[in-house]
Amino acid sequence: MPAVKSLDGPVAVTGASGYVGSHVAVALMKHGYTVHACITDLNNPDKTEHLLKLNRSDHLGHLELFSANLLEEGSYDIPFTNCIAILHAGTPMGYGGANNPRQIYDGALNGTKNVLNSVKKAGTVKRFIYTSSFSAIHHPMSSGYIFTEKDWASDNRDNDPSWSSNRIDEDGVMAYAMAKVETERMCYDFAEKDGRFDVISVCPIAVLGPLLSKVHNSVDSWQWWLGRMLTGITCKRSWNVLWNIVDVRDIGESQALMLESKISKNRSRYQLCATDKSGELNVLQLQAHLQKLFPKLNVGGPPDEIHAIINKYGNVYQTPLAHCDKAREELGLETHSIDDTLRETGQTMIDLGLVKPA
Numbered sequence: 001m002p003a004v005k006s007l008d009g010p011v012a013v014t015g016a017s018g019y020v021g022s023h024v025a026v027a028l029m030k031h032g033y034t035v036h037a038c039i040t041d042l043n044n045p046d047k048t049e050h051l052l053k054l055n056r057s058d059h060l061g062h063l064e065l066f067s068a069n070l071l072e073e074g075s076y077d078i079p080f081t082n083c084i085a086i087l088h089a090g091t092p093m094g095y096g097g098a099n100n101p102r103q104i105y106d107g108a109l110n111g112t113k114n115v116l117n118s119v120k121k122a123g124t125v126k127r128f129i130y131t132s133s134f135s136a137i138h139h140p141m142s143s144g145y146i147f148t149e150k151d152w153a154s155d156n157r158d159n160d161p162s163w164s165s166n167r168i169d170e171d172g173v174m175a176y177a178m179a180k181v182e183t184e185r186m187c188y189d190f191a192e193k194d195g196r197f198d199v200i201s202v203c204p205i206a207v208l209g210p211l212l213s214k215v216h217n218s219v220d221s222w223q224w225w226l227g228r229m230l231t232g233i234t235c236k237r238s239w240n241v242l243w244n245i246v247d248v249r250d251i252g253e254s255q256a257l258m259l260e261s262k263i264s265k266n267r268s269r270y271q272l273c274a275t276d277k278s279g280e281l282n283v284l285q286l287q288a289h290l291q292k293l294f295p296k297l298n299v300g301g302p303p304d305e306i307h308a309i310i311n312k313y314g315n316v317y318q319t320p321l322a323h324c325d326k327a328r329e330e331l332g333l334e335t336h337s338i339d340d341t342l343r344e345t346g347q348t349m350i351d352l353g354l355v356k357p358a
């Protein structure tokens, strides 16, 4: 399908009030699009104000709010009317126990089926950008393995009891990864059969960068853990492996570029992760970066056990290693530096009152 441009018609974003979805909306506004921002609750100002504020900025585009729910068939028929592209970032997440593993899995697949059926009914859509996840790429590999878009989480899993649909109800991490693999493939197959639009996916990893609303501080998200470190609390998330960090603004911008790319086509996928080694940090290195950027705060670090691991093996397990070379080369994505990403995450959390400097 041909690339689209802002003059061709409106585009719609699902999950537009969320952390990723909000930055997708910002990037689309910068590129001059009319954005149909779909959210579940129009009456919650924490989900709407930061989006409506974009209409009062210098951005070229325009944004309209629509109410829609992934779990209701036909809910996106009205927001998708006349749309030339859909950017599907919404899905029921497990943050802070908001959804159980079954709801995460079923919500991703059934919600996306509903969205695809509304795309079909609209009949005007040329490009569909699916926010998948690095969870759809990452699978157990030896320390030092470098992942690319050719990897799938389901690779080499035929005799792996930890990768089984029988475990969906009990294992949220697996349920999420399996949902992302199956949903991504379902989208490509649906588009191929329909023949009128292409599906292109982004697979982000540890997402950080500016928060635009208090609701972006979801419990157990990467940004929530960074905020805790800034208040001196020990980081218990992924402390014995690497944080492979991507800026949320780069996820937004890459999706706008995918709409306009002459190279991207159905089944193109882009892993959105560190630009290079500078964005692959163990939690001691992350703590040191944050301490340098926020010298007045007492920044928390990993549990003490990390020192025994480093003494024994020289470093933490070197995974996940992955770089966003394809997005930079094919789309011309210019990524933010790790210092900028960490500074903006922390500063916006302070500005929003989510982190209170002692």
Ligand SMILES: NC(=O)c1ccc[n+]([C@@H]2O[C@H](COP(=O)([O-])OP(=O)(O)OC[C@H]3O[C@@H](n4cnc5c(N)ncnc54)[C@H](OP(=O)(O)O)[C@@H]3O)[C@@H](O)[C@H]2O)c1
Residues within 6 Å of the ligand: 014, 015, 016, 017, 018, 019, 020, 021, 038, 039, 040, 041, 047, 068, 069, 070, 071, 089, 090, 091, 092, 093, 095, 131, 132, 133, 134, 203, 204, 205, 206, 207, 215, 216, 218, 221, 222
């Ligand atoms: N953050 C990361 O580290 C990361 C990494 C890889 C992939 N991703 C992917 O990025 C996407 C966005 O994640 P996020 O981190 O930005 O999470 P988030 O802030 O919680 O955003 C999730 C969005 O999904 C929407 N949603 C949930 N249930 C819905 C329903 N039943 N109907 C309609 N919308 C619903 C929410 O909309 P309302 O607010 O309107 O309810 C919310 O805006 C997800 O697909 C996620 O898998 C995120």
